[in-house]
Amino acid sequence: MSLDPLTFIFEILNFLVLLWLLKRFLYKPVQAAINQRREDLQKAMQLAQQREAQASAAMQQHQQALQAWQQEQARREAELNTQLNQQREQVMAAIAASAEVEKQRLNALAAQEQKTAQAALQHKAARNALQLSARLLQRVSGPELDSLLITMLLEDLQKLPAQQRNHLHDSAQQQQGRILIESARPLNAQQCTALQQGLSAQLGLDVQCNYQERADLISGLRASWGADVLHANLADELAFFHTGLMHV
Amino acid sequence: MSETSGFMLAGFYISNALFTALCITLLLTAGAIWLGRYLFNGENNLRTLAESIYSMMQNAVREVVPQYYEQVTPLIATLWIFVVVANLTGLIPGLHSPTADLSITSALAVIVFLSVHWFGIRHLGLKHYLQHYLSPSPILLPFHLISEVTRTLALAIRLFGNMMSLEMAALLVLLVAGFLVPVPLLMLHIIEALVQAYIFGVLALLYIGTALENNQALQNNNSPQNPQE
Numbered sequence: 001m002s003l004d005p006l007t008f009i010f011e012i013l014n015f016l017v018l019l020w021l022l023k024r025f026l027y028k029p030v031q032a033a034i035n036q037r038r039e040d041l042q043k044a045m046q047l048a049q050q051r052e053a054q055a056s057a058a059m060q061q062h063q064q065a066l067q068a069w070q071q072e073q074a075r076r077e078a079e080l081n082t083q084l085n086q087q088r089e090q091v092m093a094a095i096a097a098s099a100e101v102e103k104q105r106l107n108a109l110a111a112q113e114q115k116t117a118q119a120a121l122q123h124k125a126a127r128n129a130l131q132l133s134a135r136l137l138q139r140v141s142g143p144e145l146d147s148l149l150i151t152m153l154l155e156d157l158q159k160l161p162a163q164q165r166n167h168l169h170d171s172a173q174q175q176q177g178r179i180l181i182e183s184a185r186p187l188n189a190q191q192c193t194a195l196q197q198g199l200s201a202q203l204g205l206d207v208q209c210n211y212q213e214r215a216d217l218i219s220g221l222r223a224s225w226g227a228d229v230l231h232a233n234l235a236d237e238l239a240f241f242h243t244g245l246m247h248v
Numbered sequence: 249m250s251e252t253s254g255f256m257l258a259g260f261y262i263s264n265a266l267f268t269a270l271c272i273t274l275l276l277t278a279g280a281i282w283l284g285r286y287l288f289n290g291e292n293n294l295r296t297l298a299e300s301i302y303s304m305m306q307n308a309v310r311e312v313v314p315q316y317y318e319q320v321t322p323l324i325a326t327l328w329i330f331v332v333v334a335n336l337t338g339l340i341p342g343l344h345s346p347t348a349d350l351s352i353t354s355a356l357a358v359i360v361f362l363s364v365h366w367f368g369i370r371h372l373g374l375k376h377y378l379q380h381y382l383s384p385s386p387i388l389l390p391f392h393l394i395s396e397v398t399r400t401l402a403l404a405i406r407l408f409g410n411m412m413s414l415e416m417a418a419l420l421v422l423l424v425a426g427f428l429v430p431v432p433l434l435m436l437h438i439i440e441a442l443v444q445a446y447i448f449g450v451l452a453l454l455y456i457g458t459a460l461e462n463n464q465a466l467q468n469n470n471s472p473q474n475p476q477e
Contacts (some may be wrong), residue, residue, distance in 0.1 A: 002350070003350055003351050003354055004261075004263055004349075004351040005351075006260060006261060006262075006263075006266075007263045007265060007266045007349065007351035007352065007355075008351045008354055008355045008358075009355075010262075010266050010270075011266060011269055011346075011351060011352050011355035011356070012355045012358065012359060014266070014269050014270055014273050015326070015330065015355065015356065015359055016359070017273065018273045018276060018277070018326060018330060019322060019323060019326045021273070021276075021277045021280065022276065022277070022280050022322070022325070022326050022329070023322045023326075025277065025280040025281045025284045026280035026283060026284055027302070027321070027322050027325065028284075029283075029284035029287050030284075030287065030298050030299060030302045031302070033287045033295060033298075033299055034299050034302065034303060037299065
């Protein structure tokens with residue numbers, strides 16, 4: 001173990017040369033590569049930050065668009081609800097109007113039906129009344145009622161206006177005073193006399209009565225000459241009454 | 249050992265250790281040139297490995313001298329690389345580690361010694377740098393001077409002693425036990441080579457860091473804006 005000065009000095013020079021060479025050919029390129037990598041990393045980091053900022057901006061823009069879309073959706077939904085309410089109200093009003101019209105129509109129809117039913121009921125009641133009256137009058141009919149009806153006929157003729165009485169006179173005169181008397185039962189002499197005298201007095205000429213019996217007249221008589229007919233019997237009165245009821 | 253062997257070249261006696269050190273220098277230079285060109289051929293594993301190793305060494309230096317790591321890193325990195333390669337050269341049959349030669353380790357220690365003063369004077373100035381030998385008291389000046397010499401000697405002898413003893417132990421085991429028996433010892437040689445290189449570089453870094461730290465302390469003490477005053 002000894003110290004060789006030459007080796008010592010050469011080793012110092014050798015190391016210094018090695019230091020310079022490594023610094024020149026190794027450390028500087030490595031440092032440059034490291035710096036380049038750092039720059040690349042920094043650029044990549046800046047690019048990433050830039051992209052992150054862009055992504056954040058895009059995200060924010062997307063959120064704003066989404067928010068605007070939601071607001072638009074809410075607005076359109078409200079508008080649609082308003083339109084639907086208006087349409088519903090209109091439809092309900094139309095339905096109500098239609099229902100009112102239908103109600104009125106049904107009411108009118110019901111009133112008509114009620115009126116028809118009432119009329120039918122009245123007709124039925126009238127028929128029943130007529131039938132009942134006819135049966136009743138058939139039971140009460142008799143010579144007394146015939147006399148009463150003859151008296152009524154003569155009184156009614158007397159109450160006729162002069163014009164009508166003249167017309168009856170003219171038509172009787174055209175028939176030469178021949179009058180057909182139809183009665184429900186044969187008239188007695190007193191009744192015939194009273195009738196002939198009364199007619200002659202009211203018509204202003206002598207009349208000649210021809211008597212016929214018609215049981216369907218129930219009671220009373222029917223006097224006819226030419227086109228004129230005088231009704232003084234219950235059958236015709238009931239028929240008049242029935243006709244009058246039918247026209248009510 | 250190795251200092252007894254060598255050859256004459258142009259009237260100079262070239263020891264085997266020096267020759268091996270020169271060869272290592274040539275080899276490292278060739279490798280550096282090749283690697284420097286290879287670095288910029290795009291991304292590759294070698295570039296990543298080179299950048300990682302250099303960054304690791306740079307970070308180690310930065311932790312000790314954060315303000316001057318760019319100036320100090322080349323020296324410390326070169327020390328680590330050279331000492332590692334020199335230590336591992338002993339594993340090659342027929343070759344000896346240059347660091348098993350006291351002249352080589354002494355040269356390296358002297359370089360470290362000079363580097364400490366070089367960085368100190370460069371960053372503080374000669375006057376202020378020399379003042380730290382008188383701090384905290386001028387009485388400590390002899391101790392500072394003795395410390396400078398002894399730590400340089402320790403640096404040289406530590407590396408020399410470890411590497412020489414390793415080679416001698418391997419040689420003795422090989423002579424006594426025979427072939428393949430010293431293999432575990434050679435494995436230990438690898439670990440020891442790495443550890444000794446690391447220790448040598450770290451000690452050099454600490455010495456330089458101490459000098460620069462003293463400079464920083466002196467600068468702070470001389471600064472009128474120093475809040476500690």
